[in-house]
Amino acid sequence: MTTTQDWFISVALPVPLRNTFDYRLPTEADPTANYMGCRVAVNFGHQAMVGIILSCHQTSTYDPAKIVAALEILDHKPLFTAELLNLCWWAADYYQHPLGETLSTAMPTPLRQGKSSAPTLAAWQLTTEGKGLPETALKRAKKQQIALQYLLHNDFLLDADARKLDINSTTMAAMQKKGLVEKVERVPEHQAPKDAADQLLRESPLALTEEQEAALSQLSFHRYTCYLLEGATGSGKTEFYLQAIARTLQAGKQALVLIPEIGLTPQTVARFEQRFACSVAELHSNVSDSQRTNNWLAARDGRARIVIGTRLASLCPMQDLGIIIVDEEHDLSFKQQDGLRYSARDLSIYRANQLQIPIVLGSATPSLESFYNAIHGRFAHLRLTRRAGAAKPPTISRVDLRGKTLTAGLCDASVAVLEKTIERGQQAIVFVNRRGYAPSLLCHHCGWIAECPSCDANLTLHKAPYHLHCHHCDAQKPVNRHCPQCNSPDLNPRGLGTEQTEQWLEERFPDTPIIRIDRDSTRQKNSLQETLAVVKSGKPCILIGTQMLAKGHHFPNIALVVIADCDQGLMSADYRGPERMAQLVIQVAGRAGRGEIPGQVLIQSHSPDHPLLDLLLTKGYHLFARQLLNERQTAFLPPFTHQCLIRAESKRPQNAIDFLKMARQQLSSLMPPSQQLQYLGPIPARMERVNERFRYQLHITAGSRKALQKLLKEGIEKIDQQALARRTRWSVDVDPQEV
Numbered sequence: 001m002t003t004t005q006d007w008f009i010s011v012a013l014p015v016p017l018r019n020t021f022d023y024r025l026p027t028e029a030d031p032t033a034n035y036m037g038c039r040v041a042v043n044f045g046h047q048a049m050v051g052i053i054l055s056c057h058q059t060s061t062y063d064p065a066k067i068v069a070a071l072e073i074l075d076h077k078p079l080f081t082a083e084l085l086n087l088c089w090w091a092a093d094y095y096q097h098p099l100g101e102t103l104s105t106a107m108p109t110p111l112r113q114g115k116s117s118a119p120t121l122a123a124w125q126l127t128t129e130g131k132g133l134p135e136t137a138l139k140r141a142k143k144q145q146i147a148l149q150y151l152l153h154n155d156f157l158l159d160a161d162a163r164k165l166d167i168n169s170t171t172m173a174a175m176q177k178k179g180l181v182e183k184v185e186r187v188p189e190h191q192a193p194k195d196a197a198d199q200l201l202r203e204s205p206l207a208l209t210e211e212q213e214a215a216l217s218q219l220s221f222h223r224y225t226c227y228l229l230e231g232a233t234g235s236g237k238t239e240f241y242l243q244a245i246a247r248t249l250q251a252g253k254q255a256l257v258l259i260p261e262i263g264l265t266p267q268t269v270a271r272f273e274q275r276f277a278c279s280v281a282e283l284h285s286n287v288s289d290s291q292r293t294n295n296w297l298a299a300r301d302g303r304a305r306i307v308i309g310t311r312l313a314s315l316c317p318m319q320d321l322g323i324i325i326v327d328e329e330h331d332l333s334f335k336q337q338d339g340l341r342y343s344a345r346d347l348s349i350y351r352a353n354q355l356q357i358p359i360v361l362g363s364a365t366p367s368l369e370s371f372y373n374a375i376h377g378r379f380a381h382l383r384l385t386r387r388a389g390a391a392k393p394p395t396i397s398r399v400d401l402r403g404k405t406l407t408a409g410l411c412d413a414s415v416a417v418l419e420k421t422i423e424r425g426q427q428a429i430v431f432v433n434r435r436g437y438a439p440s441l442l443c444h445h446c447g448w449i450a451e452c453p454s455c456d457a458n459l460t461l462h463k464a465p466y467h468l469h470c471h472h473c474d475a476q477k478p479v480n481r482h483c484p485q486c487n488s489p490d491l492n493p494r495g496l497g498t499e500q501t502e503q504w505l506e507e508r509f510p511d512t513p514i515i516r517i518d519r520d521s522t523r524q525k526n527s528l529q530e531t532l533a534v535v536k537s538g539k540p541c542i543l544i545g546t547q548m549l550a551k552g553h554h555f556p557n558i559a560l561v562v563i564a565d566c567d568q569g570l571m572s573a574d575y576r577g578p579e580r581m582a583q584l585v586i587q588v589a590g591r592a593g594r595g596e597i598p599g600q601v602l603i604q605s606h607s608p609d610h611p612l613l614d615l616l617l618t619k620g621y622h623l624f625a626r627q628l629l630n631e632r633q634t635a636f637l638p639p640f641t642h643q644c645l646i647r648a649e650s651k652r653p654q655n656a657i658d659f660l661k662m663a664r665q666q667l668s669s670l671m672p673p674s675q676q677l678q679y680l681g682p683i684p685a686r687m688e689r690v691n692e693r694f695r696y697q698l699h700i701t702a703g704s705r706k707a708l709q710k711l712l713k714e715g716i717e718k719i720d721q722q723a724l725a726r727r728t729r730w731s732v733d734v735d736p737q738e739v
């Protein structure tokens with residue numbers, strides 16, 4: 001007879017090592033059970049850790065005498081489905097990241113820490129006193145009466161159902177105070193998805209426009225295809241998603257919807273809940289840890305039929321996934337910039353392919369990568385060129401700033417149009433690319449500029465509260481009264497930030513609400529939603545904001561959009577600068593005229609005749625993107641080539657440089673440079689010093705993705721074995737988005 005003593009498990013642990021670890025199965029475990037994908041508690045050195053079981057076997061390549069027993073198996077049911085394990089495996093391999101850390105990235109924090117994976121749902125039930133009440137009680141508190149009536153007919157009221165009945169937590173808390181209800185935790189029941197199919201929709205779908213109809217008829221639901229939905233702003237991409245998802249749900253399958261970070265979620269979730277009667281689970285950083293865990297498990301168990309989330313949702317287990325939607329697929333937030341540097345979009349394309357299901361990448365301004373794939377037939381290209389409903393595309397004009405006086409970033413002509421817009425009782429957006437009051441503080445007498453002591457960066461001046469702030473290392477300082485160099489009191493803000501425009505507009509339009517939307521103003525949970533409620537009311541107001549305002553909001557009363565400065569993107573040193581500038585301009589401009597009011601867009605620029613800007617504004621994003629693609633091809637740049645960055649940082653610059661020299665040597669000994677493989681570096685990062693550390697990088701550009709992957713697979717392993725690799729902080733970034 002075999003005992004658990006004869007069984008070994010291989011475990012992936014969240015440590016920066018690329019191998020897995022063998023343990024004995026704990027004595028109380030059942031060797032015939034399937035533990036693959038379950039969490040296990042183990043001792044690793046002197047530390048207790050939570051790992052994931054990858055396999056169970058009767059032999060080990062290590063000396064069995066030295067293998068210790070694992071402490072405890074933490075799950076009854078695998079947390080990682082075989083499909084998710086495979087996905088993480090691929091991600092670890094492709095992005096050159098340790099598997100254990102990759103699996104850890106996929107899990108919500110409580111699960112990572114070893115907390116229980118038994119899902120629970122918060123619910124209310126009547127106390128004995130509550131049960132004694134007649135249905136007609138609580139007449140004076142309508143909402144409480146609705147809750148009471150519900151509870152007299154049902155055993156309990158789930159928090160989620162309370163929301164659907166429009167009963168909020170204050171109502172329930174009031175009833176609890178009266179001793180009528182109490183809080184309980186329910187184990188969720190499994191809801192058979194097929195039963196729900198006939199009562200799927202809560203509202204009837206819109207009649208599709210011709211273009212939407214044509215695009216939807218091209219979707220095939222039973223095999224893998226990656227669709228690029230290139231749809232103008234306001235063309236009704238969301239309606240397209242909703243109807244594609246309805247068909248998926250009808251077939252008894254789940255849908256996964258990925259959206260960019262910040263702000264968008266509540267709006268999108270509301271749209272989905274309004275349409276569908278089934279359960280919609282959210283996965284993003286604004287959901288509490290315990291709720292995130294429950295939602296993650298609900299997706300695994302199939303209780304959640306639609307999962308909506310940011311990048312991190314792409315690594316969630318799904319019982320029976322039928323479609324993936326990536327909205328605003330060009331958005332940078334889909335790429336993680338530390339740890340596992342994955343692209344949620346690219347990962348999802350791989351996932352859809354493995355599952356043989358459709359994936360839709362939607363955007364008005366597709367990334368050049370996706371655009372290229374669509375043109376070359378790797379993706380199916382769907383287009384929506386016209387706005388849905390009555391809305392017309394906005395008229396866009398350029399405002400030449402040369403020789404004009406600027407106040408808080410705006411010239412007189414733009415202010416005059418703003419004034420008219422407000423007089424007409426309409427709303428406007430002023431787009432300013434930087435937060436804070438001014439990007440630097442300058443001594444007018446000697447030219448001294450306030451710099452961050454730890455970074456190669458100027459300190460940003462903020463007025464509310466009044467201080468100097470480094471946007472790179474987060475250091476904060478009081479504002480100097482005198483120049484530390486020449487002692488002159490003549491210190492002045494230089495450059496433009498959102499706070500400055502806000503302050504000036506408040507003085508200029510004292511009777512109009514001025515609403516600033518940037519990372520500083522929306523730091524608190526839900527505050528963005530509260531602010532946006534004012535905009536939704538439709539009353540005249542002026543919104544000032546950064547990129548956050550560009551992303552997918554639908555405000556029907558915005559008549560005017562002013563882009564204070566689009567020159568930065570045109571002059572950028574990053575080859576992606578023009579692409580990003582164009583996406584931003586089209587997205588921000590796309591907020592104007594989405595309802596019945598026609599939209600107008602003013603683009604202020606010191607180089608209004610710049611050929612790229614001209615191309616974008618006269619020919620549109622599609623032709624602009626084609627031209628950029630031609631330029632990229634000539635310059636041996638992505639998407640025609642494939643890149644990897646190896647980054648290193650250290651307190652002494654030489655350490656990082658030495659490490660990268662070694663890395664370059666190791667790699668080029670495997671594959672010497674050629675026309676199809678270029679090495680560049682070590683070179684300093686764009687900002688060389690951040691937070692007292694010097695940052696360098698090695699760029700590798702290859703003509704073929706396969707060759708690059710082969711090089712990395714063999715090369716990183718060799719680099720890993722060098723002593724320098726253990727002494728240096730370094731990372732690998734495959735398909736980097738910021739170089």
Ligand SMILES: Nc1ncnc2c1ncn2[C@@H]1O[C@H](COP(=O)(O)OP(=O)(O)OP(=O)(O)O)[C@@H](O)[C@H]1O
Nearest residue numbers: 206207208209233234235236237238239388389552
């Ligand atoms: N078939 C349709 N008939 C009537 N109205 C529609 C239809 N499809 C969409 N709409 C409406 O058009 C407006 C814009 O749609 P939506 O927000 O989906 O645009 P979008 O393509 O996602 O734009 P963006 O990329 O700017 O976010 C919404 O008010 C939506 O209700």
Ligand SMILES: [Zn+2]
Nearest residue numbers: 452455470473
């Ligand atoms: Zn700093």
